Amino acid sequence: MTGATGERERAVRGRGGRRQRLRRTTLAALLTAAVVLPLSAATRPQIPAPPPAALTTPLTPATLTTAYKANRENATEAARMAAAHGDVSRAAADRALASPSRHLLHFDARGTGRATEVFGDLAHATRVAVLVPGSDTTLDTYARFHTAAEALYRRLAHEHPRTRTAVVAWLGYQTPATISTAALTPGRAGQAAPRLREFIHEVHTLTAPEPAAVSLLCHSYGTVVCARTAPTLTGLGVTDIALVGSPGTGADTAAALHTSARIWAARGADDWIAEVPHVHADLFGTTVGFGTDPVSPPFGARVFAAGPGGHSDYFAPGSASLANLARIVLGETTEVTRA
Structure with missing residues (x-):
């Protein structure tokens, strides 16, 4: 063995050792968080907010404009109440959502907040992408989620202007904080799954009589939500489920998701989620890991x-x-570049 070769091998072993130590450290931190940290912590004072807008007519393609207007008005009132309470950050977030350019299908400013925002003409879309966010996505941080959905819509509209597409940013559940016990367990995903299934059914109805092909694009903890929802989506036009930046789904295989949809997955080269140990264990009655x-x-x-x-x-x-996500939404599966 030459000196250069030996040095290269020692360097590789060193990197491997550091990676293993990091994985062990991360695992220890996750287990400590799940077992030792208290289940409750101090939170910001409750922000006053109005109840969601009460629509006087059922949600149909013909009443979408009415629903958008009612939810914008509700966001305006939420901004006023938050400002009166002294919460400048929430007031600004609500005020942005109340802009005349926003299409809010659902909105609820109570607690950490819920919002479902539409980009494009949902009623006439033949292809719909539904984005499901991960940890730390609330009304206070909603702007970055909006930016992601808007970027996808702009890509679809620019590259394929003749295809009738719509993008939906679905913040329809209480996401966990990244550093919390909730982010390590499937509890929030279990609560979110029926809500997501209900919304996909709503999309199926709103795009009738020829329902759109739906792609679920799921990020981080949102991949756990999509995995929990997948078996319940039969007959609702979901053709593809993309899992990006996933910590795991709680399933051992894609087949275990029990769906006819194509299952996609990707991870960026610099994504820290790669260092999260892919464990799945029951500890003191709590399921930890995915x-x-x-x-x-x-x-x-x-x-x-x-x-x-x-x-x-x-x-x-x-x-x-x-x-690649745009190609998946458009059904151009042979054009997707593989890792």
């Missing part, structure tokens, strides 16, 4: 290229991941 890595061969997903980006870069304009 099991098999969706980009690993044993899981069996269609793995596509995401480029060099980090955990928050999957919808960055010009990125490989955004290009």
Whole structure:
């Protein structure tokens, strides 16, 4: 063995050792958080907010404009109440959502907040992408989620102007904080799954009589939500489920999701989620971790290229991941670049 070769091998072993130590440290931190940290912590004072707008007519393609207007007015009132309470950040977030240019299908400013925003003409779309966010997505941080959905819509509209597409940013559940016990367990996903299923059914109805093909684009903890929802989506036009930046789904394989939809997965080269141990264990009555890595061969997903980006870069304009997600939404599956 030459000196240069030996040095290279020692360097590789060193990197491998550091990676293993990091994984062990991360695992220890996750287990500590799940078992030792208290289940409740101090939170910001409750922000006063109005109840959601009460629509006088059922939600149909013909009443979408009315629903958008009612929810914008509700956001305006929420902004006023938040400002009176002294919460400048929430007031600004609500005020942005109340802009005449926004299409809010659902809105609820209570607590951490819920919002479902439409980009494009949902009633006449033949292809709809529904974005499901991960940890730390609330009304206070909603702007970055809006930016991601808007980037995808702009990509679809610019590259394929003749295809009737719509994008929906679905913040329809209480996402966990990244550093919390809730982010390590499937509890929030279990609560979110019926809500997501109900919304997909709503999309199916709103795009009738020829329901649109729906793609679920799920990020981070949102991939756990989509995995929980997948078996319930039969007959609702969901053709594809993309898992990006996933900590695992709670399923050992894509087949275990029990769906006819194509299952895709991707991870950016600089995504810290790669260091999260893919464990799945029951500790003191609590299920911790989400099991098999969706980009690993044993899981069996269609793995596509995401480029060099980090955990928050999957919808960055010009990125490989955004290009591939757009192709998935459009049904151009043979054009998707594989990892």
